[in-house]
Amino acid sequence: MNQEFDYIIAGAGAAGLSLALYFLEEPALKDKQVLILDKHVKNSNDRTWCFWQKDPSPFDQILHASWDELYFHSPVFSKVLEIQPYRYKMLRSRDFYEFCLDKIKESKNITFIQDDIKEINADGSVVCQTQTFEGKFVFNSAFVSIPKTTGKHHLLQHFTGWFVKSPEPVFDPKRPVLMDFRIDQKGDCRFMYVLPKNEYQALVEYTIFSENLLEEAEYKAALEKYCREVLKLDSYEIEETEYGVIPMTNEPIPKTQSGHVINIGTAGGHTKASTGYTFAFIQKKCRKIAANLGDNKLPLEGLDSKFDKYLLYDSIFLRVLSEKNFPAWCVFSELFEKLPPKTVFDFLDENTNLLTDIKVMNSTHIPTFLKAALKEVF
Secondary structure, eight states, rough: OOOOOEEEEOOOOOHHHHHHHHHHHHHGGOOOOEEEEEEEESSOOOOOOEEEESSSSTGGGGGGGEEEEEEEEEEEEEEEEEEOOOEEEEEHHHHHHHHHHHHHOOOOOEEEEEEEEEEEESSEEEEEOOOOOEEEEEESSOOOOOOTTTTTTTTEEEEEEEEEOOOOOOOOTTOOOEEOOOOOOOTTTTEEEEEEESSSEEEEEEEEEEESSHHHHHHHHHHHHHHHHHHHHSSSSSEEEEEEEEEESSSSOOOOOSSSEOOOGGGGGOSSHHHHHHHOHHHHHHHHHHHHHHHTTTTTTHHHHHHHHHHHHHHHHHHHHHTSSSHOOOHHHHHHHHHHHHHHHHHHTOOOOHHHHHHHTTTTTTTHHHHHHHHHOO
16 A cells, blocks of 8 residues: 555544545545544544535534524523524534545545544654555644643543433424523533424533533533433433533634644634534635645645734633633523524634624623723723
8 A cells, every 4th residue: 555645634523524525525636645544533523513514614514403493592582583694504414534545545635544533743754553644744633732821721621421212292393492401500500402303302401611521420410411301201211312611712723733733623723612513604614625635735824823813702702701700691692582593603713803892792781891802802
């Protein structure tokens, strides 16, 4: 087997496989030899991605579900959010893996090898359990290294989800619950969301923003209580479960390890610090990387700005969450009560001008956020 490749993708998760698909869309890259490495065969449903988009996605045909209306609940405010022109999309990893790997198998220039990656070196060599490969560029999502600098914020988004099946038609498949804060916050930011597949089946997920993880029994107890008291499920079957932890930090995560090694996905800072949403940002950045290479540019050209206003906004929000001087649920409640849903989603999608940013800021508790902003800047 050829041990030298133009591009090596280390890790066949959302970022690695998405990047491979965008390589296939670039005519100028059709002769480039690409290697994908992962120790797993990638045939299990190990996670669910949710994201909002205006435009069609390469994955629309394999979505588990999608919606243009969402419920929002807080202790003082409830509303059906009409999010057009966005759609909220739910994609299960098994479907994503199968879709991507089928495309890759049909290609002539991409090779997938199941092997345990041990080391990625600055010269573009990748050491695996059984062999070593060399690439002109290595795109790493396998090794995530987030520094911990004094003065930066380090929270976790952690969640447990149950795919439940009810014997009775209790779910509204047209209106999922984006956030339900009508649960005990216990000093953190905690909410449930409910994503129905049909009237009988839904993903019910318990999500927390905090510094520390919970014991397994605590997630279970909260989900049981919500299913019983809010969803009014007298009986139900748990068909599948999922658990995840996503970093929420304003650390400047290195986008490269060297001129040959580019970090992508969470390893490359593609996770939005204030929300934990990653999948849609992966699509934007991986599409740009592929387009750059197709235009004979460096991979990160146009992606590495010196000042990122959204990172500042995220840092301010993380400080508000960390200092706990203002209830987190109030922040989201005020946003969705005072602003059109499209404006909120534009802001979270990092697609706003300064005037819109000011409108968003004016909808929040100004003393709390102003104090946090001054601390971040000075």
